[in-house]
Amino acid sequence: MSKVSEAEVRTEVREWLAANWDPDMSLVEWRSKLADSGWGMPQWPKEWYGRGLPHALARVVEEEFAKVGAVGVAKSGVRLLAAATLLEHGSDLQKKKFLRRILTGEDTWCQFFSEPGSGSDLAGATTRADLTGDFWIINGQKVWTTSAHHADHGLLLARTDWDAPKHEGLSYFVIDVKQPGVDVQQLKQMNGHASFNQVFFTDAKVPQENLVGRIGEGWKVAMTTLAHERRSADGLTSPSKRGTRVGRIHAEERAETEKANQPYKWYPQRAGRVDLITDRAKETGANKDPYVRQEIAKLMIMAKSAEWTARRARAAQQQGRPQGPEGSLGKLAASHVARACSRVHTLITGTEAMLTGRESPREGIIAEILVSVPAVSIAGGTDEIQRNIIAERVLDLPKEPRFDTGPFRNVRRN
């Protein structure tokens, strides 16, 4: 690969944008141009809708797009995790079939990993895939699936070998969600929102060509997906800076973002809303109570320390130093902060904490905090799993004895 300079890339992308960018195009039309030219995902390989540029230069492209306000490829939801997984493990046929429509936003994706019987222990999945003729036949149940009700394709982890050890009997598939054997039902959470689905598979079909990686390599492929999930942000598509821009394409993008963010409207409340604490204390007069003042101070000390810990981790990374323990603690810290927030919001709110909806303070936001925070210490790895990871990987403590070795068929399960 010939080395290109930043200036060359800048000139090239500028010229291309000048010749092609038009806010009155349709979103799909424009993104098709992005996919064909490679400017939508410049860090991807040339043969697959990219330009093979290093990440640093991809940022340059991003800057130039931002300067003219040009819309990028579709990025919301699971689609980019799907793309990254297919780029690494998929066949050429799969890449050809799926990648382009991921970028144009024509297809929506979801992820079928968690099951009612395997949450923290993801590799204990019991949804089965049995090869019959040219098709894998899928039976079982998945849960916590975001966007399954409008997804076209799903990333599916299913068991293909019950005699192999737990992690070696899994395979990874792309499944067509819109087929008779797939029944998607909304899952209502304790906070009243329904951001997720539970999905039942009854003799659903997956063509053989949709096996990703080899049979029995499903865990390895799933690890790629999860690694990209951890690397990307929390799944939220940030409200576009182009929010006020005029043109057909911007309107279409706003609608797309709105739809993608719909399930996550309560996420700020889930994190505890530490930003509301002092204002609430002042408006309720709770700031005059010495006990409440102590509790607010404890919370703020924790929240600030957590923020600075994250910044220490980032600073170490930027200096190219090996990350210290501070890098592994973010999730657990956030969970502590959220729960402390919930406690202090209750202290400040008092009896009004019995109310919800419009009757309750801040148009129901406070009530939503109280019933959303319990998710933080569970979603994306429970606090207990985080502690195991910290203890084993950072403190180098020994693993617990395992009871799930040998043929999976004999392993105790739900």
Place this chain on the structure above:
Amino acid sequence: MSKSDESKFEPKRRIQFAFTDEQEQFRTAIRRFLNDKSPTTEVRRLMATAEGYDPRVWRQLSADLGLPGIHIPEQYGGAGFGMVELCMVMEELGRALLCAPYFSTAVLAANAILNSGTEAQKSALLPDIAEGARLATLAVTEPDGNWDPIGIKVVATPDAGGYRLDGVKSYVVDGHVADLLIVAARAPKTVGREGLALFTLGANAGGVERRLLESMDPTRKIARIDFHGAHANLLGNLGDGAKPILRTLDQAAIALANEMVGGAQALLDSAVNYAKLRVQFGRTIGSFQAIKHKLADMLLDVELAKSAAYYAAQAAAVDDPEWPALASLAKAAASETYLHTAAEGIQIHGGIGFTWDNDTHLWFKRAKSSEVFLGQPSYHRELLMQRWGV
């Protein structure tokens, strides 16, 4: 070059979230020195002596590493670094639990002189301190243990060519070995923040009666000092009032917070090591989730407190307007963390952790005395709320 000149030419320093390579090398040098000079056998030997420190080690620490003057400007004989480096020293000292009059001399006394002294006083007093030739300490709180300067009762009465001090100071760190005393006192018939000032006098001056107190933490000695008309000099100018006293206490809180997180890290390391060695029920106890999770929580706690202590030091170093609030934040965070880590450290050690022969109690006692010195966590949390305007 004056401070305002500097800001014209140099961009204002920003708060850093990582130490520089030079700072890390500095830390390594201190740690190597302390590994050699302050094993717990030495801590135990020195804590049992009346002086509580080894003058030979103090001289080396001063001459070879220049630590007492690390933050003292070069024109007063110091190394010219700042709050960040001072706090790095404190963190390492806290980790090694070095028995030495560093906190009293370099942190409390030197900062009091820097904050309050006239040009002539700084030039006269600081070079000896930077060199390690003069031990000094600061006496603010009194037998009632109040850390708010409002509560100061020692009276300084103008007298021929100076002042006469009357009253009692207590909890004076290294007050039994200091050569120079810096005393917070008030003008006769004043109350509150009015009439407060700092005074200096030789520890062996007439009318000074020093008594070593029996302290729970034998690695940090404290004294009670009675003043019966002792002759003293004003440090700085009348009318500065409580400001330099508060500034000195806030700096001390940040320095102590850094010492505490160093100690907490030592306790965590010791608990982790023990959990990997100790076998019960046929397994190392570190393989039980009950212990692993406790240790993971301790790590989180220690890292959060470190972040607060480091941030406060950085903020003070660049004179961020928020830094006094952050001093209270860091002190409260480090106090809770240090004591909690010490208590959990003993718990993980089990029965042996409660014995005198096991070293954990040495840090536990430092944690306990540091928790209340300069004010309890609850005091600093209230101060934080006030300083943040809540």
